Amino acid sequence: MPAPARRVAIVTGAAQGIGRAIALRLAKDGFDLALADLQSSRGKLDAVGAEVRALGGASVEIECDVRSEADVYALVEGAVAALGGLDVMIANAGIAPTKMFLDNTTEFLDTMYQINVRGVMYCYQAAAKRMIAQGRGGKLIAACSISGITATEGQSAYCASKFAVRALNQGAAIELGKHGITANVYCPGPVMTDMWAAIDKDMTREHGESEGTLSAAMAARSPLGRNAEPEDIANLVSFLAGPDSGYITAQAIQASGGIWMS
């Protein structure tokens, strides 16, 4: 089936931070968008939708907790009903609370996996089923991290969840390639969002340092001498969602300013 003139992308965790920047970039790229986030972020999600429309794209805003399989399938159905199809799934929603390794608990690890791992699995499955039915391929994209490639202090549970995202992505790519579906994850280093601010706050408190010390140290590790803005990550996602990345699949691609080299 030929692709329609306008492509449709879903972005989860779109109310703020990296998800918002991805939504705005994809709107500029000519996508129509289904934007998803928690009910508690409804106001901010609607504001991003208004920004997308101001850029000339269509937007539908849908409340979705990615821990819920039913919510994620309803998100895909809602996107297709409102926008006519689905070409790109961006499973961006995630959490990154800090906890030192010896303080990890069953509940903490389970919550991390419910959102960061199960959420990505549901998003990929629901989107891929729709893409297979449409018969014109598609692109699955998820938020990973350099913490999905190497562990970082205070983040062992988060790193485990992002390692798992990278594995799920590889498995999806292997099995879905025959349907013309690619699967890739983006791996940022520190990105200046609320998530990173909380990590800096927690880790500098752990070490008795002043807030911002960790951010400054990470920026100094980058050959570029700075941390990322959300738009730096949206630039990579734009490429992965666009027509020029068609032969790239099963990859974990960094936009980390070179703080980690692999």
Ligand SMILES: NC(=O)c1ccc[n+]([C@@H]2O[C@H](COP(=O)([O-])OP(=O)(O)OC[C@H]3O[C@@H](n4cnc5c(N)ncnc54)[C@H](O)[C@@H]3O)[C@@H](O)[C@H]2O)c1
């Ligand atoms: N900020 C960084 O330094 C950084 C680095 C590497 C990877 N990442 C990854 O990028 C993604 C986005 O990070 P960010 O910095 O924009 O975070 P953020 O905390 O600023 O925004 C995350 C968004 O996800 C939403 N969300 C949280 N739980 C959800 C759930 N259960 N269902 C639906 N939505 C939910 C939040 O409401 C929020 O709008 C995450 O997966 C994160 O792990 C971030």
